[in-house]
Amino acid sequence: MQQITMGQAIQQALAEEMRRDENVFLAGEGIGVGIHESPVMPTYGLLQEFGPARVKDTPVSEAAIAGLAVGASVMGLRPVVEVMFNPFFTLASDQIVNHAAKLRYLSGGKSSFPLVVRIKTGAGGGAGCQHAHNLEAWVAHCPGLKVVMPGTAADAKGLLKSAIRDDNPVIFFEDMGLFFFPSPVPEGDYTIPIGVADIKKPGRDVTVVTWSKMLGVAFKAAAALGQEGIDVEILDLRTLLPLDKEAVIKSVQKTGRLVILHEATRTGGYGGEIAALAAEEAFSYLKAPIKRVTAPDIPVPSSPPLERFYIPNENQLIEAVKSIVI
Amino acid sequence: MEQKKLMLYQNMLFIRRFEEKITELCKIEGKLPGMLILCTGQEAVAAGVCGALEKDDVIISNHRSHGHLLAKGADPNALMAEIFGKVTGCNKGKSGTLHIAVPEVNALCTTTVVGGGIPIAVGTAFAQQYKKSEAVTVCFFGDGSADEGSFHESLNMAALWDLPVIFVCENNVYSGAQRMEEHTKVKDIALRAQGYGMPGVIVDGNDAEAVLKVTAEARQRCLAGEGPTLIECKTYRWRGHGELDQQVYQPKDEIAMWMERCPIKKIENELLAEGVISREDVTALEDSIAIFVEDAVRFAEESPLPAPEEALEDVYV
Ligand SMILES: Cc1ncc(C[n+]2csc(CCOP(=O)(O)OP(=O)(O)O)c2C)c(N)n1
Numbered sequence: 297m298q299q300i301t302m303g304q305a306i307q308q309a310l311a312e313e314m315r316r317d318e319n320v321f322l323a324g325e326g327i328g329v330g331i332h333e334s335p336v337m338p339t340y341g342l343l344q345e346f347g348p349a350r351v352k353d354t355p356v357s358e359a360a361i362a363g364l365a366v367g368a369s370v371m372g373l374r375p376v377v378e379v380m381f382n383p384f385f386t387l388a389s390d391q392i393v394n395h396a397a398k399l400r401y402l403s404g405g406k407s408s409f410p411l412v413v414r415i416k417t418g419a420g421g422g423a424g425c426q427h428a429h430n431l432e433a434w435v436a437h438c439p440g441l442k443v444v445m446p447g448t449a450a451d452a453k454g455l456l457k458s459a460i461r462d463d464n465p466v467i468f469f470e471d472m473g474l475f476f477f478p479s480p481v482p483e484g485d486y487t488i489p490i491g492v493a494d495i496k497k498p499g500r501d502v503t504v505v506t507w508s509k510m511l512g513v514a515f516k517a518a519a520a521l522g523q524e525g526i527d528v529e530i531l532d533l534r535t536l537l538p539l540d541k542e543a544v545i546k547s548v549q550k551t552g553r554l555v556i557l558h559e560a561t562r563t564g565g566y567g568g569e570i571a572a573l574a575a576e577e578a579f580s581y582l583k584a585p586i587k588r589v590t591a592p593d594i595p596v597p598s599s600p601p602l603e604r605f606y607i608p609n610e611n612q613l614i615e616a617v618k619s620i621v622i
Numbered sequence: 623m624e625q626k627k628l629m630l631y632q633n634m635l636f637i638r639r640f641e642e643k644i645t646e647l648c649k650i651e652g653k654l655p656g657m658l659i660l661c662t663g664q665e666a667v668a669a670g671v672c673g674a675l676e677k678d679d680v681i682i683s684n685h686r687s688h689g690h691l692l693a694k695g696a697d698p699n700a701l702m703a704e705i706f707g708k709v710t711g712c713n714k715g716k717s718g719t720l721h722i723a724v725p726e727v728n729a730l731c732t733t734t735v736v737g738g739g740i741p742i743a744v745g746t747a748f749a750q751q752y753k754k755s756e757a758v759t760v761c762f763f764g765d766g767s768a769d770e771g772s773f774h775e776s777l778n779m780a781a782l783w784d785l786p787v788i789f790v791c792e793n794n795v796y797s798g799a800q801r802m803e804e805h806t807k808v809k810d811i812a813l814r815a816q817g818y819g820m821p822g823v824i825v826d827g828n829d830a831e832a833v834l835k836v837t838a839e840a841r842q843r844c845l846a847g848e849g850p851t852l853i854e855c856k857t858y859r860w861r862g863h864g865e866l867d868q869q870v871y872q873p874k875d876e877i878a879m880w881m882e883r884c885p886i887k888k889i890e891n892e893l894l895a896e897g898v899i900s901r902e903d904v905t906a907l908e909d910s911i912a913i914f915v916e917d918a919v920r921f922a923e924e925s926p927l928p929a930p931e932e933a934l935e936d937v938y939v
Contacts, residue, residue, distance in 0.1 A: 325798060326798050326799055326800075329799045329800075329870075329871050330798070330799055331798050331799045331862060331863040331864065331866075331867040332866060332867065332868075333868060333870055353799075353800060353804070355766070355769035355797070355800070355805040355806060356736045356737070356766045356767065356769045356770055356797055356798070356805070357769045357770060357771070358770075359771050360771075383735065384735065387735075387770070387771075387772075421656070421657075422655030422656040422657075422707070422718060423656045423657050423718070423720060423734075424656065424716075424717060424718050424720055424721060424734075426720065426721060426733065426734045426735050426738075427657075427720070427734065592933070592934060593937070594933055594934060594937050595716075595937070597715065597716045597933050598655060598656055598707060598715060598716065598717055598718025598719075598720070599655065599707030599708070599709075599711075599714075599715030599716070599718060599927060599928055600655050600707055600927070601715075601927050601928060601929070601930045602707075602715055602716070602928055602930065602932065602933040603655075603933075604930065605930035605931065605933040606933055
């Protein structure tokens with residue numbers, strides 16, 4: 297199997313879908329000619345292959361970029377637009393939240409908006425809170441959208457292909473921390489269905505539900521806990537909306553314990569939704585209180601020790617697991 | 623006037639040497655966190671605009687802020703410490719280089735969200751008008767920012783209400799990797815002023831004195847209740863967008879041509895020709911600036927990093 301980074305996996309998905317369907321086009325800031333040319337960036341080389349008619353470098357105009365996707369999609373094109381950093385999503389949000397998510401409903405089911413908004417996200421770069429702010433829970437709060445947030449390169453490729461082929465608006469979050477590390481990715485065309493979670497590591501004692509970059513943290517903690525005889529099951533949600541409720545419930549029924557791990561801040565975070573689901577649907581199976589390991593309720597600070605403090609780590613997860621297993 | 627001109631020269635040279643230090647330091651792995659975005663070549667805008675302002679006047683800055691902040695009188699030590707992510711920095715390491723606020727000198731908000739500062743400037747100018755204060759707001763932004771909706775909404779509202787705000791567009795030819803003609807159809811951002819009912823002024827952004835003059839005039843209009851002005855300063859970004867930018871899209875001869883038109887060399891040559899300063903004065907000034915910059919670096923180096931738990935502070939009042 298090829299060893300590629302998530303950035304390259306996304307690149308392959310985009311290129312393969314553009315070759316397959318000429319209605320697919322890309323738009324965004326610096327997606328053709330950028331200030332950081334690197335072969336591991338998701339849109340690297342696509343301008344060369346597909347030309348400026350299908351790879352549109354746009355002005356710094358997020359509202360218009362998102363609106364472009366809405367309008368082009370109702371005409372039958374399949375736009376894949378990029379938001380450079382998650383905080384800038386707020387400038388695009390009118391078109392996404394008030395329009396992409398609602399216009400099909402408003403049409404009484406007559407219209408469809410097959411678009412993808414790729415959003416780069418994740419703390420760790422030291423750039424501070426106007427470049428890093430994981431807002432997946434905001435969009436997951438919008439019926440009419442689908443929300444995908446892969447944690448591996450292989451998942452990213454298969455899920456992005458599904459997103460592009462989906463007839464609904466899909467928000468696709470890419471954690472930049474995953475762009476640079478190679479992992480195995482199947483060759484050629486394959487898809488991974490939206491709305492299906494994945495048990496990345498089976499275990500018997502406790503379920504850790506997580507997604508995106510935190511998958512790596514979960515693996516580190518699980519390895520350490522394994523040494524101490526605690527067998528962790530890691531459930532990677534991959535899609536937040538629609539939520540794979542069955543996968544969460546089944547895992548909790550099996551292990552009887554639940555810890556949720558996400559990089560976004562705690563209050564109002566998507567972890568609360570998972571906890572509520574377990575409490576509603578698997579309460580009698582729970583042997584201990586549900587725990588959440590998240591960022592504290594603060595903006596992402598820039599200075600390295602502060603930013604490290606912000607990002608959840610394996611020690612916090614180990615502690616949370618031990619507090620309910622022992 | 624001579625004194626003013628000398629001050630412009632000193633300020634520009636200080637900004638240049640301060641930022642050259644950053645260029646040097648950020649080559650050392652792990653020394654400076656985050657994205658370093660510098661204004662090398664554009665110093666005349668920062669110095670010229672701020673040279674026309676009083677202490678009470680407010681500035682709102684953007685991602686390319688170091689020059690604006692220094693020209694407005696920010697403490698270089700605290701600025702350097704913030705860029706280092708140290709606890710003694712202007713913002714205790716919460717900001718880092720990209721969004722440094724220095725309320726002490728009325729540099730009230732710096733935002734790295736492109737166009738994000740423009741509506742805020744409408745708000746600070748509204749407050750100045752509301753309180754009948756003898757002060758104005760200056761908002762700095764790039765040519766790329768004029769592509770954001772916030773620019774258009776803000777100019778319209780500011781003109782409608784005759785707010786005391788000066789919109790300073792630093793047109794450095796590029797918005798990220800895009801040249802002006804790749805991101806907008808108009809040749810001059812200043813043309814847009816007409817559409818909102820305010821004067822639009824174009825000025826050589828490498829001529830600090832000219833920038834100072836048009837800013838002073840705009841400030842007078844603000845104070846006379848005649849409302850906002852859009853000033854477009856034509857200048858050039860010598861370095862990449864940020865220090866990691868390889869500048870593959872920026873023609874080498876274009877950079878060289880603009881380096882010929884260095885705003886600092888220009889004013890230095892004039893001051894020498896006019897006999898205001900001598901060669902020895904230049905050397906002495908260089909030496910004293912070097913000491914100040916070294917001091918700032920030493921202060922930053924010797925300052926402690928914030929303790930991790932300090933991340934929890936300052937979210938609310
Ligand atoms: C809302 C938003 N979109 C995109 C970016 C990424 N970005 C940072 S600076 C920049 C270009 C801005 O160009 P301009 O306003 O001309 O200022 P310059 O960098 O040339 O000084 C872009 C696209 C951002 N910071 N904020």
